[in-house]
Amino acid sequence: MSKTSLFVNLTSDEGWRAAKALRFSTQALMRGHAVTILLNIRAVFVADITKKGFDDERDLIRGVIEKGGRILIGPDCMNEAGMPAENVMKGVETATADSVFEAAMAEDAKIISW
Known part of the structure; x- marks a missing residue:
């Protein structure tokens, strides 16, 4: 199987x-x-x-980052949620239009959404 890029859109x-x-x-x-x-x-x-109640999910985020995955966070959604940048866990990157389009539109990209 050839290696592809996975773009995961998580909204929940x-x-x-x-x-x-x-x-x-x-x-x-x-x-x-x-x-x-x-x-x-x-x-x-x-x-x-x-935010309380996300310890397991944050451990999984750290694991993704440690394994070389990239976690982007939407600044517009942060703003809408009233979430300041200093609240974002270490290693999570603020998304830009360029970073999202680069990953989502890569020639070998597969997109999945949760």
Whole structure:
């Protein structure tokens, strides 16, 4: 099987859904695929260090980053949620139009959404 890039669009802060997306992404990384996860809409809360109840999901985020995956967070969604940049966990990058389009439109990209 050829290696492809995976772009995961995560919009939910529901623990089960977020953890599934992060575990799936971890498995893709372990199989040698490049992974970019975009946290947007309510998923921005998963990376907010001041929000309670996301310890397991944050451990999964750290694991994705440690394995070479990229986690982007939508600044417009952060703003809408009232989330200041200093609340974003270490290693999560602020998304730009360029970073999102580069990952999502890569020639070998597969896109999945949770």
